[in-house]
Amino acid sequence: MKIFKNFSLQEHNTFGIQVITDYYIQIEDRGDLNLLTEQIDFSNDKYFILGVGSNILFTNNFNGYIIQNRCSEIKVTEQNNVYSIIRADAGCIWDNFVEFCLNTGVYGAENLSGIPGTVGASAVQNIGAYGREVSEFIYKVEFFDLIEKQFKTISANDCKFTYRNSIFKNELKDRALITSVTYRFPKKNELKINYADLEIYFSTNKIEINPISIRNAVLLVRNSKLPDYKITGNAGSFFKNPIVDSIKFKHLLSIFPDLKYFPVEENKYKIAAGWMIDKCGLKGFVYENAAVHEKQALVLINKTGKATGREILELSEIVKAKVFNTFEVTLESEVIIL
Ligand SMILES: Cc1cc2nc3c(=O)[nH]c(=O)nc-3n(C[C@H](O)[C@H](O)[C@H](O)COP(=O)(O)OP(=O)(O)OC[C@H]3O[C@@H](n4cnc5c(N)ncnc54)[C@H](O)[C@@H]3O)c2cc1C
Known part of the structure; x- marks a missing residue:
């Protein structure tokens, strides 16, 4: 230590x-x-x-x-004809884990390529991108209970995974220090490319669709859309895509026929927060040393490299207020504010 x-x-x-x-x-x-x-x-x-x-x-x-x-070991703990089980220490960098899986011939995580962060946080956040969420593959999570001072293991079913959320952000917040995450990947992995950017990539490039080409496509698309945080500070999507019921959805659609949305479950619709921010004319909006990214309105950036946390927070409040005034929808931060 x-x-x-x-x-x-x-x-x-x-x-x-x-x-x-x-x-x-x-x-x-x-x-x-x-x-x-x-x-x-x-x-x-x-x-x-x-x-x-x-x-x-x-x-x-x-x-x-x-x-x-900072512990970062990865181990295949079980393999058979039906599935592969891999355990990774919480401090392992998530994308190194994805690469390890693909190099070992284990598929499923390729759509989640390039997401910054650690294995431990993947379970806290239920990270997701390009049509997949990590909770599809999490089998169990081991953590150190800081209050009871002992190691515990919790099965995926008990992790209460929902959109960018889990038990670790709620009941076990500030109590569970995750030590490892165990993933279970089915051998018959269905490749998923039914996501607009990936469909366009594969139809224009005429490349064979396999887990490696999906990883490469995801990395290319991500790099073209998101600012590199090593150059321009950011934390990816600042806001969650809000979920509304069908009454609110129909009302919004009647006013904004070009509304960008995805049905999520019966009578529930996820509205693209980036589209809403863009519609408010905020793409590229600069506030002190911070700004809304000019290509991806969901991303707030440390534009000059000198932004304070307060400036970014104030910018997020301006964005929230404008979106509320236009759509009567409240944006919730995906980023954790400390
Ligand atoms: C450019 C960019 C693109 C991004 N794209 C995506 C994306 O496509 N999809 C997506 O889902 N996210 C995305 N994100 C957000 C981010 O990558 C994820 O939320 C990631 O899981 C955070 O990992 P981290 O290790 O940095 O966690 P941190 O940001 O350090 O922490 C996040 C939370 O996890 C908790 N935590 C971390 N480690 C542990 C542990 N060992 N035990 C207990 N709690 C822990 C923290 O307390 C905190 O609550 C993006 C971020 C950036 C900068």
Whole structure:
């Protein structure tokens, strides 16, 4: 376990916000977790478990402990004709895990290629992209219960996965330090390309559709649409796509016939938040050192590299207010604001 005092988090959040934490603790071994409970009083002290900070907006210095799990082993634990089971430590970089799967001949995660962040956060966030969500493959999650000071395992069914949400953001928030995630990939994996960008890519490029070509396509499309956070700080989609009932949906469609939406379940429709922000004329809108990205309105950026968390937060409030005034729909942040 490594402990740093008065530590800058600028390189530990993809917005690149300069804030200081009182303590920064890196977990490098399972045994460190017991030492951690001697260091921190989890019932009283302020703490936060950080992955690589690709979904976080720091608005202030952090007066407490930031804890990062850096264990990153990946292991195939079971293979048969029906499925492959792979366990990865929480600190493993998500895209390294996807690459490992494909190199091992295990398919399913290819649509989730290129999502920044860690394996641990994949379960917290129920990450998703290009027609897939990671909860389709999660089998179980092991965590260290910081209050009861013991390791526990929870099955996927009990993780309460929904859109970008899980038990780890609710009942187990600030209590479960995820140590590993075990995934179960069916051998008969149905390749999924029924997503507009992927359909266009494969119909124009006439390339054979297989898991590797899907990964390459996803990486290409992502790079063409999203700003590289290493150059322009951002945390991907700042807002969730709001879900409305059929009455609200029909009302919106009658006013905005070009409304961009996806039916999600009976009588529920997901409205594209990026389309709404764009419709409000906010694409490229600049506020102090922050801005709405000029190509992808769902992404807020640290335009000059000098933005404070407050400036990005204030920009998000402006966007929310304009969207509400135009559509009477409240946008919810996907990014966690600290
Ligand atoms: C350019 C860009 C593109 C993106 N595209 C997508 C996308 O397509 N789809 C998508 O779903 N997301 C996307 N994101 C968001 C982000 O990549 C995901 O939310 C990712 O899972 C966050 O991982 P992280 O390790 O950075 O977690 P952090 O942002 O550090 O933390 C996220 C949450 O997970 C918790 N957490 C992290 N590790 C642990 C642990 N070991 N135990 C317990 N809790 C933990 C944190 O406390 C926090 O609540 C994008 C972000 C960027 C910057």
